[in-house]
Amino acid sequence: MLEYLDEFIIIALAHFFAVASPGPDFAIVLKQSVQQGRKNALYTSAGVGLGIFVHVSYCLLGVALVLSQSPELFNAFKYLAGAYLAYMGIQALRSAKQTDAQQAIQEESPEESNFKALRRGFLVNALNPKATLFFLSLFTLMIDPETPQQVQIFYGVYMALATWIWFSVLSVILSKNSVRRFFHRAGHWFDRGIGVILILLALRVVV
Template sequence: MSPYLDEFILIALAHFFAVASPGPDFAIVLKQSISFGRRNALMTSAGVGLGILVHVTYCLLGVALLLSQSPELFNVFKYLAGAYLAYMGVQALRATAAPASKQNDAAQPVQESAFSALRRGFLVNALNPKATLFFLSLFTLVIDPDTPQSVQLFYGLYMAVATWLWFSSLSLVLSKAAVRGFFQRAGHWFDRAIGVVLLLLALRLVI
């Protein structure tokens, strides 16, 4: 692994700045943490990490090169992602105020299934054209074509695990009772604000 240490460090730094920048992944983990609590947020984070493997897989298979050479195919992918983000944004905008008896009940959040949370995180990341462009740049410009595929696979697995750990850490902080209680005092307004953010992200993707 030592001959590729410099390449790995460059990839790790690029990935850190990419994953730490606000975007659809952060927005959905934040919403899950506040709306549903720690377990769901952690499952959503795991889904985001699994979504990374989709990008790694098509880069290793050469599909990234096809996407870069076919604007029409990339646009279809981009509009699908925008539509999904817009759908989630509209759902969030429809949030209504909770009954007064439940507004301070941060310890007993309404739950959705673990699979639904996992799927939500997975789809947000896997359909994110920003992530597509990032991995396309990594695998075509940063990673040397002569780097063995086994090493490239290691890079991809590292980025998937690092993404999962990053968003899981955020979930642990954002789902604390004090943090959730702060947001849930006006929870439906918070959901609507996240809805606006998701709609703006969808608009940004397709323009």
């Protein structure tokens, strides 16, 4: 394993900068942290981490090569991802200012299920073309074709765990009561802002 240490360090650094850059994953974890709280955001973060395995799997199976050689297939994937992001953005834009009574009802209503939070995080990452492009370049340019598949699987597991830990830490910070109170004061404006960001990301994905 030590002979692949240099390759691993390069991959770890590239992954860190990729996961730390603002994108759909960050936007959805921020939204869930503020709106639903820490537990929901942690499950969303776990879903984002699980989504990494989708990208790693198709790269190991050779589908990455097919995607890189087939613009039509990759464009279809981009449009699907863009439509999903746009849908979430439009839903957020429709947010209206709540009255005190509505806010009280919402606080008393049951929390969103853990599975739904996990699924949301998973879909956002798995359908993220930015992540697809990153893993395409990673497995076709940065990882030596001679690197054993077991080592490549280790790289994938590391990136999934690192992604989960990164967004879990963000969830803990963003779901603090002081942070949530700050965003709740803006309420519907915060939702609309996230909606605009998601729609812009969708347009960026497609264009």
